[in-house]
Amino acid sequence: MTVLAPLHFADPREAAALAAFLTRLVHYDRAAAVRLQAGAGALAVFGRPPSFEVLAIRTARLADPVDLDATVSAGELLDGVEEDAGKAAVPAAVTGPPWAGVLPPRGGWTPVPGLPGAPALRGAVAAAVAEFRRRDGDLPEERRTRAERDRLGREIWSRLLGTTGLPLRAVHAAQSLGFLPPGEVPVALLAAGPWLRLRTPYGSVALRTAPTGLSVAPAR
Structure with missing residues (x-):
């Protein structure tokens, strides 16, 4: 070895x-x-x-x-x-x-306009979490299943941020992984081919906007 x-x-x-x-x-x-x-x-x-x-x-x-x-x-x-x-x-x-x-490219990234600042991004995540909990709590007992909760999560976290093409789940991931801590944090959205990348000084999250064959699981 x-x-x-x-x-x-x-x-x-x-x-x-x-x-x-x-x-x-x-x-x-x-x-x-x-x-x-x-x-x-x-x-x-x-x-x-x-x-x-x-x-x-x-x-x-x-x-x-x-x-x-x-x-x-x-x-x-x-x-x-x-x-x-x-x-x-x-x-x-x-x-x-x-x-x-299937990794993102090392170069060729260009800025994507329209990304809100860090406080607004964190606010969008907080609102989505609150909406999921409220709607999950409103489900009748017979519909409170894993499949229904997955469907609800997919609906909420797949929403795009304005005209950026960035799904809300990417912002949720950035915050959950410590890349979007409290306070004023510089954020940027970049694109390269089919890839989008949300970048902060603490790390990045990237995703393809075209199918890759990878499995899909909603974030909650």
Whole structure:
């Protein structure tokens, strides 16, 4: 078995941020896998929380140049993060899930106008959560099934934000993963081919606007 050299981050805070991101991914899926791509002094970590139908991306600056492209267990990578030392051990590669072979492009992104600011985005998520709870509570007992709740969630979280083409579930994912914390946070919406990417200083979520063959699960 090939033993990969540990990743050394340019700042120990990068290790802590990566650990927080991995903790959230594992919260949604204990068997989560992440794809790692490193080059030119930077690391990109891709994950797919199952409830949101998006790819989550966290980047970090590396102290040393590393050439790496591997899919690994998110839990094992989390176990290998040493926040005080600012480094992370890279676990053995695993067989990647289908999404790991369909990643957004590295370049060619252009701005998409019309995205509200961070407070409005968080407000839209809060309103959607409140609507789901209210409508779920109004369901008669005979209709309070998983299928009906999935249908309701799909209806609410698939709504688009204005003219941007970005579904609300992407904003919900960004907030749930810690990419849209309270306060004034710079946000941008970018497009490249069939991909949309919601980017903040804390991470990004990306999704394809064309069919990919990936399974669909509504976020709640």
